[in-house]
Amino acid sequence: MIVVNYLAAGALFCIGLYVVLTRRNLIKLVMGLSVMEASTYVLLISMAYRRGSTAPVFVSPPAGRSVTSLTHGGVADPVLQNFCLTAIVIGVAATAVFLSVVVRIAQHYRSIDADDVRGMRG
Protein backbone atom coordinates (compact mmCIF):
# COMPACT_ATOMS: atom_id res chain seq x y z
CA MET A 1 0.00 0.00 0.00
CA ILE A 2 2.71 2.46 -0.99
CA VAL A 3 -0.05 4.67 -2.36
CA VAL A 4 -0.67 5.75 1.25
CA ASN A 5 2.85 7.23 1.25
CA TYR A 6 2.09 9.01 -2.01
CA LEU A 7 -1.06 10.54 -0.55
CA ALA A 8 0.83 11.46 2.64
CA ALA A 9 3.36 13.31 0.47
CA GLY A 10 0.50 15.13 -1.28
CA ALA A 11 -1.05 16.02 2.11
CA LEU A 12 2.31 17.33 3.36
CA PHE A 13 2.60 19.50 0.25
CA CYS A 14 -0.89 20.91 0.85
CA ILE A 15 -0.09 21.70 4.51
CA GLY A 16 2.95 23.67 3.35
CA LEU A 17 0.87 25.39 0.67
CA TYR A 18 -1.78 26.35 3.25
CA VAL A 19 0.92 27.91 5.46
CA VAL A 20 2.31 29.88 2.52
CA LEU A 21 -1.16 31.08 1.50
CA THR A 22 -2.46 32.11 4.91
CA ARG A 23 0.53 33.28 6.97
CA ARG A 24 2.30 36.61 6.75
CA ASN A 25 5.23 35.85 9.05
CA LEU A 26 8.17 35.50 6.65
CA ILE A 27 9.89 32.84 8.77
CA LYS A 28 6.70 30.78 8.67
CA LEU A 29 6.52 31.26 4.90
CA VAL A 30 10.01 29.80 4.60
CA MET A 31 8.99 26.95 6.92
CA GLY A 32 5.93 26.31 4.72
CA LEU A 33 8.15 26.14 1.64
CA SER A 34 10.46 23.73 3.47
CA VAL A 35 7.47 21.49 4.29
CA MET A 36 6.53 21.54 0.59
CA GLU A 37 10.11 20.55 -0.27
CA ALA A 38 10.01 17.76 2.32
CA SER A 39 6.91 16.33 0.65
CA THR A 40 8.95 15.72 -2.51
CA TYR A 41 11.50 13.73 -0.45
CA VAL A 42 8.71 11.50 0.89
CA LEU A 43 7.31 11.03 -2.62
CA LEU A 44 10.66 10.21 -4.26
CA ILE A 45 11.74 7.75 -1.57
CA SER A 46 8.32 6.09 -1.62
CA MET A 47 8.45 5.77 -5.42
CA ALA A 48 11.89 4.14 -5.10
CA TYR A 49 10.47 1.35 -2.91
CA ARG A 50 9.85 -2.07 -4.45
CA ARG A 51 8.04 -4.90 -2.65
CA GLY A 52 10.48 -7.42 -1.16
CA SER A 53 13.45 -5.32 -2.20
CA THR A 54 16.56 -4.40 -0.24
CA ALA A 55 18.85 -1.37 -0.28
CA PRO A 56 20.81 -0.89 -3.52
CA VAL A 57 24.15 -1.81 -1.94
CA PHE A 58 26.34 -4.65 -3.24
CA VAL A 59 27.95 -5.48 0.10
CA SER A 60 26.69 -8.14 2.54
CA PRO A 61 23.42 -9.02 0.75
CA PRO A 62 20.58 -10.35 2.95
CA ALA A 63 20.15 -14.09 3.50
CA GLY A 64 19.00 -15.88 0.38
CA ARG A 65 20.26 -13.17 -1.95
CA SER A 66 23.52 -12.80 -3.81
CA VAL A 67 25.25 -9.74 -5.20
CA THR A 68 24.60 -11.07 -8.70
CA SER A 69 20.87 -11.33 -8.04
CA LEU A 70 20.85 -7.78 -6.69
CA THR A 71 22.37 -6.47 -9.92
CA HIS A 72 19.36 -7.90 -11.79
CA GLY A 73 16.77 -6.21 -9.57
CA GLY A 74 15.24 -6.81 -6.17
CA VAL A 75 16.58 -3.51 -4.87
CA ALA A 76 15.05 -0.08 -4.34
CA ASP A 77 15.39 2.28 -7.32
CA PRO A 78 18.82 3.99 -7.01
CA VAL A 79 17.91 6.68 -9.54
CA LEU A 80 14.99 7.98 -7.46
CA GLN A 81 17.20 7.90 -4.35
CA ASN A 82 19.63 10.06 -6.30
CA PHE A 83 16.80 12.46 -7.22
CA CYS A 84 16.00 12.73 -3.51
CA LEU A 85 19.61 13.66 -2.72
CA THR A 86 19.47 16.31 -5.43
CA ALA A 87 16.20 17.66 -4.02
CA ILE A 88 17.67 17.89 -0.52
CA VAL A 89 20.74 19.84 -1.67
CA ILE A 90 18.68 22.24 -3.80
CA GLY A 91 16.19 22.61 -0.94
CA VAL A 92 18.94 23.56 1.52
CA ALA A 93 20.41 26.06 -0.95
CA ALA A 94 17.01 27.65 -1.66
CA THR A 95 16.19 27.86 2.07
CA ALA A 96 19.54 29.58 2.76
CA VAL A 97 18.78 32.22 0.11
CA PHE A 98 15.22 32.71 1.44
CA LEU A 99 16.48 33.15 5.01
CA SER A 100 19.12 35.69 3.89
CA VAL A 101 16.39 37.71 2.19
CA VAL A 102 14.20 37.48 5.31
CA VAL A 103 17.04 38.73 7.55
CA ARG A 104 17.72 41.62 5.18
CA ILE A 105 13.98 42.50 5.14
CA ALA A 106 13.91 42.32 8.95
CA GLN A 107 16.92 44.64 9.16
CA HIS A 108 15.45 47.11 6.72
CA TYR A 109 11.81 47.18 7.87
CA ARG A 110 12.32 46.07 11.50
CA SER A 111 9.53 43.57 10.88
CA ILE A 112 9.06 40.09 9.50
CA ASP A 113 5.38 40.59 8.72
CA ALA A 114 4.84 40.45 4.96
CA ASP A 115 2.05 43.05 5.31
CA ASP A 116 4.63 45.60 6.48
CA VAL A 117 6.89 45.01 3.50
CA ARG A 118 4.99 47.07 0.98
CA GLY A 119 6.96 50.32 0.86
CA MET A 120 8.12 51.11 -2.67
CA ARG A 121 10.57 53.74 -3.73
CA GLY A 122 11.04 55.42 -7.07
Added chain:
Amino acid sequence: MTDELADTEPRHRPGLGWALAAAVGALFAIGLVNLPREAAPLSAVAHQALTVAQPHWHTTEPVNEVVYGTRGFDTFGETFLLLAAVVSVVVLARRREPRYGYIGEEVEGSRERRGVAQGSRSDSGERAARAAEGGEQETYDAARPDTPDHEPLGVVRHETAHAMTVVTRNAAKTAAPILAVAGIYLCAWGYTPGGGFPAGAVLLGVVLLLYAGFGYPAISRAVRPGVVEVIELAGAVLIIAAEVLGLVFKGAVSENWLPLAPLQTIRAGGVAQVFSASELIEVGTGLIIAVFTILGMRHDWAGDDA
Protein backbone atom coordinates in the same frame (compact mmCIF):
# COMPACT_ATOMS: atom_id res chain seq x y z
CA MET B 1 1.32 26.65 26.46
CA THR B 2 0.82 29.86 28.40
CA ASP B 3 -1.33 32.68 27.07
CA GLU B 4 1.80 34.77 26.50
CA LEU B 5 3.30 32.18 24.19
CA ALA B 6 0.03 31.40 22.42
CA ASP B 7 0.08 31.93 18.68
CA THR B 8 -1.81 35.18 18.18
CA GLU B 9 -0.72 35.79 14.62
CA PRO B 10 -3.79 36.28 12.45
CA ARG B 11 -4.33 33.98 9.50
CA HIS B 12 -5.18 35.78 6.30
CA ARG B 13 -8.17 34.48 4.38
CA PRO B 14 -7.98 30.98 5.89
CA GLY B 15 -11.10 29.85 4.03
CA LEU B 16 -9.57 30.72 0.67
CA GLY B 17 -6.29 29.10 1.75
CA TRP B 18 -8.07 25.88 2.67
CA ALA B 19 -10.05 25.88 -0.57
CA LEU B 20 -6.95 26.36 -2.74
CA ALA B 21 -4.90 23.83 -0.76
CA ALA B 22 -7.78 21.32 -0.95
CA ALA B 23 -8.12 21.88 -4.71
CA VAL B 24 -4.40 21.28 -5.22
CA GLY B 25 -4.63 18.24 -2.92
CA ALA B 26 -7.50 16.80 -4.99
CA LEU B 27 -5.52 17.27 -8.22
CA PHE B 28 -2.47 15.65 -6.62
CA ALA B 29 -4.54 12.73 -5.33
CA ILE B 30 -5.77 11.99 -8.86
CA GLY B 31 -2.20 12.04 -10.17
CA LEU B 32 -0.58 10.24 -7.24
CA VAL B 33 -2.87 7.19 -7.23
CA ASN B 34 -1.87 6.56 -10.85
CA LEU B 35 1.88 6.58 -10.17
CA PRO B 36 3.82 3.30 -10.51
CA ARG B 37 3.42 1.20 -7.34
CA GLU B 38 5.75 -1.10 -5.41
CA ALA B 39 5.29 -3.99 -7.88
CA ALA B 40 6.39 -1.96 -10.93
CA PRO B 41 9.62 -2.99 -12.66
CA LEU B 42 12.70 -0.81 -12.23
CA SER B 43 13.30 1.82 -14.88
CA ALA B 44 15.80 1.22 -17.69
CA VAL B 45 18.24 3.78 -16.27
CA ALA B 46 18.08 2.05 -12.86
CA HIS B 47 18.90 -1.31 -14.50
CA GLN B 48 21.75 0.38 -16.35
CA ALA B 49 23.15 1.75 -13.07
CA LEU B 50 22.87 -1.65 -11.32
CA THR B 51 24.53 -3.41 -14.25
CA VAL B 52 27.51 -1.10 -14.74
CA ALA B 53 28.24 -0.14 -11.10
CA GLN B 54 30.63 -3.02 -10.38
CA PRO B 55 32.25 -3.84 -13.74
CA HIS B 56 32.54 -0.30 -15.08
CA TRP B 57 33.16 1.73 -11.91
CA HIS B 58 34.27 -0.88 -9.34
CA THR B 59 31.80 0.57 -6.84
CA THR B 60 29.48 -1.39 -4.56
CA GLU B 61 27.15 1.59 -4.20
CA PRO B 62 24.87 2.02 -7.27
CA VAL B 63 23.52 5.34 -5.98
CA ASN B 64 27.06 6.71 -6.21
CA GLU B 65 27.31 5.35 -9.75
CA VAL B 66 24.13 7.28 -10.64
CA VAL B 67 25.28 10.48 -8.91
CA TYR B 68 28.81 10.58 -10.33
CA GLY B 69 28.50 8.38 -13.42
CA THR B 70 25.18 7.97 -15.23
CA ARG B 71 23.89 11.37 -14.05
CA GLY B 72 27.31 12.94 -13.53
CA PHE B 73 26.59 15.92 -15.75
CA ASP B 74 23.35 16.65 -13.83
CA THR B 75 25.31 16.51 -10.58
CA PHE B 76 27.83 18.90 -12.12
CA GLY B 77 25.04 21.40 -12.84
CA GLU B 78 23.47 20.90 -9.43
CA THR B 79 26.81 21.60 -7.75
CA PHE B 80 27.10 24.94 -9.47
CA LEU B 81 23.48 25.72 -8.58
CA LEU B 82 24.55 25.24 -4.96
CA LEU B 83 27.57 27.49 -5.57
CA ALA B 84 25.27 30.13 -7.11
CA ALA B 85 23.03 29.97 -4.04
CA VAL B 86 26.04 30.38 -1.72
CA VAL B 87 27.24 33.37 -3.76
CA SER B 88 23.71 34.84 -3.54
CA VAL B 89 23.72 34.48 0.25
CA VAL B 90 27.15 36.13 0.48
CA VAL B 91 26.06 39.01 -1.78
CA LEU B 92 22.78 39.51 0.11
CA ALA B 93 24.65 39.53 3.42
CA ARG B 94 27.54 41.71 2.30
CA ARG B 95 28.98 44.01 4.94
CA ARG B 96 29.89 47.65 4.61
CA GLU B 97 33.52 46.90 5.29
CA PRO B 98 35.66 43.74 5.05
CA ARG B 99 35.65 41.52 8.13
CA TYR B 100 38.11 38.88 9.33
CA GLY B 101 35.48 36.43 10.56
CA TYR B 102 31.72 35.88 10.44
CA ILE B 103 30.56 36.68 13.97
CA GLY B 104 31.38 38.96 16.87
CA GLU B 105 33.60 41.67 15.41
CA GLU B 106 30.95 44.36 15.99
CA VAL B 107 30.88 43.54 19.70
CA GLU B 108 34.68 43.47 19.91
CA GLY B 109 34.89 46.70 17.93
CA SER B 110 32.54 48.52 20.28
CA ARG B 111 34.54 47.27 23.30
CA GLU B 112 37.73 48.50 21.66
CA ARG B 113 36.21 51.88 20.88
CA ARG B 114 35.13 52.22 24.50
CA GLY B 115 38.67 51.31 25.61
CA VAL B 116 40.30 53.86 23.30
CA ALA B 117 37.89 56.55 24.42
CA GLN B 118 38.53 55.66 28.06
CA GLY B 119 42.28 55.96 27.64
CA SER B 120 42.15 59.26 25.82
CA ARG B 121 40.18 61.31 28.25
CA SER B 122 39.27 60.98 31.88
CA ASP B 123 37.72 64.02 33.46
CA SER B 124 34.82 64.02 35.89
CA GLY B 125 32.21 64.51 33.15
CA GLU B 126 33.55 61.57 31.22
CA ARG B 127 33.53 59.35 34.30
CA ALA B 128 29.95 60.36 35.10
CA ALA B 129 28.86 59.59 31.54
CA ARG B 130 30.57 56.17 31.67
CA ALA B 131 28.95 55.37 35.02
CA ALA B 132 25.55 56.29 33.60
CA GLU B 133 26.20 54.16 30.52
CA GLY B 134 27.30 51.23 32.67
CA GLY B 135 24.19 51.55 34.84
CA GLU B 136 22.03 51.68 31.75
CA GLN B 137 23.66 48.52 30.43
CA GLU B 138 23.02 46.67 33.71
CA THR B 139 19.39 47.77 33.68
CA TYR B 140 19.14 46.64 30.07
CA ASP B 141 20.61 43.21 30.86
CA ALA B 142 18.36 42.81 33.91
CA ALA B 143 15.33 43.64 31.78
CA ARG B 144 15.84 40.73 29.40
CA PRO B 145 12.63 38.82 28.74
CA ASP B 146 11.99 35.39 30.22
CA THR B 147 12.04 33.65 26.86
CA PRO B 148 14.13 34.34 23.75
CA ASP B 149 10.85 34.36 21.77
CA HIS B 150 10.14 37.77 23.29
CA GLU B 151 13.50 39.35 22.44
CA PRO B 152 12.95 42.39 20.23
CA LEU B 153 14.30 42.16 16.71
CA GLY B 154 17.82 43.42 16.17
CA VAL B 155 19.19 43.14 19.69
CA VAL B 156 22.91 42.31 19.72
CA ARG B 157 23.79 39.71 22.34
CA HIS B 158 27.00 38.05 23.42
CA GLU B 159 27.70 34.52 22.26
CA THR B 160 25.48 32.28 24.37
CA ALA B 161 27.95 29.41 23.89
CA HIS B 162 30.13 30.95 26.62
CA ALA B 163 27.45 29.85 29.06
CA MET B 164 27.49 26.19 27.99
CA THR B 165 28.11 23.73 30.81
CA VAL B 166 31.22 21.57 31.07
CA VAL B 167 29.04 18.53 30.25
CA THR B 168 27.94 20.04 26.95
CA ARG B 169 31.44 21.13 26.05
CA ASN B 170 32.94 17.73 26.78
CA ALA B 171 30.17 15.98 24.86
CA ALA B 172 30.84 18.24 21.86
CA LYS B 173 34.60 17.71 22.17
CA THR B 174 34.12 13.91 22.25
CA ALA B 175 31.51 13.61 19.51
CA ALA B 176 33.02 16.05 16.98
CA PRO B 177 36.15 14.07 15.98
CA ILE B 178 34.20 10.77 15.85
CA LEU B 179 31.56 12.30 13.56
CA ALA B 180 34.21 13.97 11.38
CA VAL B 181 36.20 10.75 10.94
CA ALA B 182 33.03 8.69 10.29
CA GLY B 183 31.78 11.16 7.64
CA ILE B 184 35.08 11.38 5.82
CA TYR B 185 35.73 7.61 6.07
CA LEU B 186 32.33 6.73 4.57
CA CYS B 187 32.89 9.19 1.75
CA ALA B 188 36.49 8.10 1.10
CA TRP B 189 35.60 4.40 0.83
CA GLY B 190 32.48 5.09 -1.25
CA TYR B 191 30.08 3.58 1.29
CA THR B 192 27.64 6.49 1.43
CA PRO B 193 24.85 6.83 -1.12
CA GLY B 194 25.71 10.19 -2.60
CA GLY B 195 29.30 10.21 -1.33
CA GLY B 196 30.40 13.80 -0.79
CA PHE B 197 26.88 15.22 -0.37
CA PRO B 198 26.01 13.58 2.97
CA ALA B 199 29.65 13.77 4.07
CA GLY B 200 29.61 17.54 3.43
CA ALA B 201 26.49 17.83 5.59
CA VAL B 202 28.30 15.86 8.33
CA LEU B 203 31.19 18.33 8.10
CA LEU B 204 28.76 21.21 8.65
CA GLY B 205 27.27 19.31 11.61
CA VAL B 206 30.70 18.94 13.20
CA VAL B 207 31.48 22.65 12.80
CA LEU B 208 28.07 23.63 14.21
CA LEU B 209 28.57 21.26 17.15
CA LEU B 210 31.87 22.96 18.00
CA TYR B 211 30.31 26.39 17.50
CA ALA B 212 27.38 25.53 19.79
CA GLY B 213 29.67 24.10 22.47
CA PHE B 214 32.57 26.54 22.45
CA GLY B 215 31.40 29.67 20.61
CA TYR B 216 32.77 31.29 17.49
CA PRO B 217 36.22 32.18 18.89
CA ALA B 218 37.07 28.45 19.11
CA ILE B 219 36.59 27.96 15.36
CA SER B 220 37.31 31.46 14.07
CA ARG B 221 40.79 30.62 12.76
CA ALA B 222 39.37 28.03 10.36
CA VAL B 223 35.80 29.22 9.80
CA ARG B 224 36.37 32.64 8.24
CA PRO B 225 35.74 33.93 4.72
CA GLY B 226 39.43 34.06 3.80
CA VAL B 227 39.76 30.30 4.38
CA VAL B 228 36.45 28.61 3.55
CA GLU B 229 35.72 30.63 0.42
CA VAL B 230 39.12 29.73 -1.05
CA ILE B 231 38.61 26.03 -0.18
CA GLU B 232 35.15 26.06 -1.73
CA LEU B 233 36.41 27.51 -4.99
CA ALA B 234 39.26 24.97 -4.99
CA GLY B 235 36.58 22.23 -4.72
CA ALA B 236 34.73 23.76 -7.68
CA VAL B 237 37.94 23.81 -9.75
CA LEU B 238 38.60 20.15 -8.86
CA ILE B 239 35.10 19.17 -10.03
CA ILE B 240 35.54 21.03 -13.32
CA ALA B 241 38.95 19.39 -13.83
CA ALA B 242 37.62 15.88 -13.06
CA GLU B 243 34.75 16.27 -15.53
CA VAL B 244 36.60 18.06 -18.32
CA LEU B 245 39.52 15.60 -18.25
CA GLY B 246 36.96 12.85 -18.97
CA LEU B 247 36.09 14.75 -22.14
CA VAL B 248 39.78 15.18 -23.02
CA PHE B 249 40.93 11.57 -22.36
CA LYS B 250 37.77 9.53 -23.05
CA GLY B 251 35.66 11.79 -25.25
CA ALA B 252 32.79 12.24 -22.75
CA VAL B 253 32.15 14.37 -19.68
CA SER B 254 31.86 12.23 -16.50
CA GLU B 255 33.66 9.30 -18.15
CA ASN B 256 36.20 7.54 -15.96
CA TRP B 257 39.80 8.33 -16.94
CA LEU B 258 41.60 6.97 -13.87
CA PRO B 259 42.77 3.37 -13.33
CA LEU B 260 40.28 1.41 -11.20
CA ALA B 261 41.51 -0.21 -7.98
CA PRO B 262 39.91 -3.44 -6.59
CA LEU B 263 36.37 -3.25 -5.12
CA GLN B 264 36.01 -1.72 -1.64
CA THR B 265 39.29 0.14 -1.73
CA ILE B 266 39.69 3.88 -1.58
CA ARG B 267 40.43 4.34 -5.31
CA ALA B 268 37.83 1.80 -6.45
CA GLY B 269 35.47 4.30 -8.06
CA GLY B 270 38.11 5.98 -10.20
CA VAL B 271 37.04 9.49 -11.16
CA ALA B 272 33.76 9.02 -9.26
CA GLN B 273 35.79 9.05 -6.05
CA VAL B 274 37.59 12.24 -7.12
CA PHE B 275 34.23 13.81 -7.93
CA SER B 276 32.81 12.61 -4.60
CA ALA B 277 35.76 14.02 -2.60
CA SER B 278 35.44 17.32 -4.46
CA GLU B 279 31.73 17.36 -3.62
CA LEU B 280 32.62 16.84 0.05
CA ILE B 281 34.76 19.99 -0.12
CA GLU B 282 32.21 21.92 -2.16
CA VAL B 283 29.09 20.99 -0.19
CA GLY B 284 30.78 21.13 3.24
CA THR B 285 32.31 24.57 2.76
CA GLY B 286 29.29 25.87 0.82
CA LEU B 287 26.92 24.99 3.66
CA ILE B 288 29.35 26.39 6.25
CA ILE B 289 29.54 29.69 4.34
CA ALA B 290 25.75 29.91 3.97
CA VAL B 291 25.00 29.07 7.63
CA PHE B 292 27.67 31.31 9.19
CA THR B 293 26.90 34.18 6.83
CA ILE B 294 23.26 34.07 7.94
CA LEU B 295 24.28 33.71 11.61
CA GLY B 296 26.60 36.71 11.23
CA MET B 297 23.87 38.90 9.72
CA ARG B 298 22.08 39.25 13.05
CA HIS B 299 25.09 41.08 14.47
CA ASP B 300 25.18 43.65 11.70
CA TRP B 301 22.09 45.74 12.27
CA ALA B 302 23.50 49.25 12.49
CA GLY B 303 23.69 51.62 9.58
CA ASP B 304 20.71 50.62 7.43
CA ASP B 305 19.00 53.93 7.96
CA ALA B 306 22.12 55.99 7.27
